[in-house]
Amino acid sequence: xxxxxxxxxxxxxxxxxxxxxxxxxxxxxxxxxxxxxxxxxxxxxxxxxxxxxxxxxxxxxxxxxxxxxxxxxxxxxxxxxxxxxxxxxxxxxxxxxxxxxxxxxxxxxxxxxxxxxxxxxxxxxxxxxxxxxxxxxxxxxxxxxxxxxxxxxxxxxxxxxxxxxxxxxxxxxxxxxxxxxxxxxxxxxxxxxxxxxxxxxxxxxxxxxxxxxxxxxxxxxxxxxxxxxxxxxxxxxxxxxxxxxxxxxxxxxxxxxxxxxxxxxxxxxxxxxxxxxxxxxxxxxxxxxxxxxxxxxx
Ligand code: AMP
Numbered sequence: 524x525x526x527x528x529x530x531x532x533x534x535x536x537x538x539x540x541x542x543x544x545x546x547x548x549x550x551x552x553x554x555x556x557x558x559x560x561x562x563x564x565x566x567x568x569x570x571x572x573x574x575x576x577x578x579x580x581x582x583x584x585x586x587x588x589x590x591x592x593x594x595x596x597x598x599x600x601x602x603x604x605x606x607x608x609x610x611x612x613x614x615x616x617x618x619x620x621x622x623x624x625x626x627x628x629x630x631x632x633x634x635x636x637x638x639x640x641x642x643x644x645x646x647x648x649x650x651x652x653x654x655x656x657x658x659x660x661x662x663x664x665x666x667x668x669x670x671x672x673x674x675x676x677x678x679x680x681x682x683x684x685x686x687x688x689x690x691x692x693x694x695x696x697x698x699x700x701x702x703x704x705x706x707x708x709x710x711x712x713x714x715x716x717x718x719x720x721x722x723x724x725x726x727x728x729x730x731x732x733x734x735x736x737x738x739x740x741x742x743x744x745x746x747x748x749x750x751x752x753x754x755x756x757x758x759x760x761x762x763x764x765x766x767x768x769x770x771x772x773x774x775x776x777x778x779x780x781x782x783x784x785x786x787x788x789x790x791x792x793x794x795x796x797x798x799x800x801x802x803x804x805x806x807x808x809x810x811x812x813x814x815x816x817x818x819x820x821x
Contacts, residue, residue: 528569529731532583532592535574539715542623543593547572550738569731578602585612587720590728591735595624597653597692597713604655616719618736622743624715625694628653631704632688633681638707641666644688650680651690653711660710678702737820745819749791752814754784756807763806768793790816 533543544556553566563572573589580594581602599615606613630649632638641664650671651657661668671686678698680686690710693699699706717739724732755763764773764787773789795813803811 527725528564528571529591529728529735530571530573530589532573532575532580532589534577534580534593537577539577539593539595539624542621542715546593546621546623546739546742549742550735552735581615581718582606584615584718584720587612587722590720590724591618591732592718593621593715594718595626595713596620596716597626597628597656597711599716599718600711600713601653601655604659608655614721616721618717618719618732619739621715621717621739622746624713626692626713627709628656628690628711628713629693629706630657630688630690630708630710631678631693631699632707634700634703634705638705641708643707644668647687648685649688649690650677650686652677653690656711657690678704741819744821745816747792748816748819749794750788750814750816751791751795751812752786752788753803753808753811754778754781755787755803756784758783759806759808760785760787763787763803763808766799766802766806767791768795768799790819 533547534540544554547554552568552570554563554572555566556563561574563574564570565572573583575583577594577598580592581599583589584592585602585606603613603615630644637643641661644661645666645668648669648671649657650673652672652674654670654672657670671680673680673685677689677691679702680689681704682702688707689704691698692713693706696706717736719732751767753763760775767773767787767789769790769792773787776786776788778784778786795811800811800813
């Protein structure tokens, strides 16, 4: 069912929820998230947000029920593979990878066991919430195994005698360590992504998606960039500029009262490390400022 307003599904609670809300806010979408509603309306744009469980988001997109969704690639791929196996709709358009929700799906084993590669998993029982991604990976390696499907507490399965190994999401690795396990094999690296349903869009909706994408791009770029200003002696200017990350096209300005020095301004795609600042100082640079950038549009 097509609606006039753009429908975006995001996670209601959990790892992606806060950062999704923050991203939309930075994109200028005004939304009041207080309360316990399934659908919230943006106040200043024709956008409705559906606040749902993350594992429902891929299906909502693949069935064409919502226009856009933000989801972890791990969840997306698991649902896609499951739907492929069931012969259900499983297509979507990936609009862009986002800069949050990073994690990896890994096979972990008892920390005291040796691991020489996927063949060591042959004939083993592996506990996981992601049986389809695991099977796709091990099928490629020609490794036969059995699964123990668990939707939570996967990491305790080996100790509880339910499985020989696990395949679970790892972020810092602390959970594995606390349960006497070690990471044996990374099988999938994941980040949050913005996805779109298949099919046609009315012109105004397509234009709104374009605007939103440009803003998301600007927000992510701004977060990763810094505005750098400094004063440098004219005679070491070339060496100073060489030290600055991403300084293809710096602005060089004269100083009002010092003819031996110039001001250098530039947008850098990286942060400026203390070590580089010390080297700049050694070349005679002064008044070095590194400023965050709030918005960016190329
Ligand atoms: P950590 O101890 O930081 O390695 O986190 C591992 C625990 O957090 C496991 O219980 C995972 O299931 C869960 N986890 C890690 N990353 C994610 C994620 N992106 N989404 C959902 N759960 C996650």
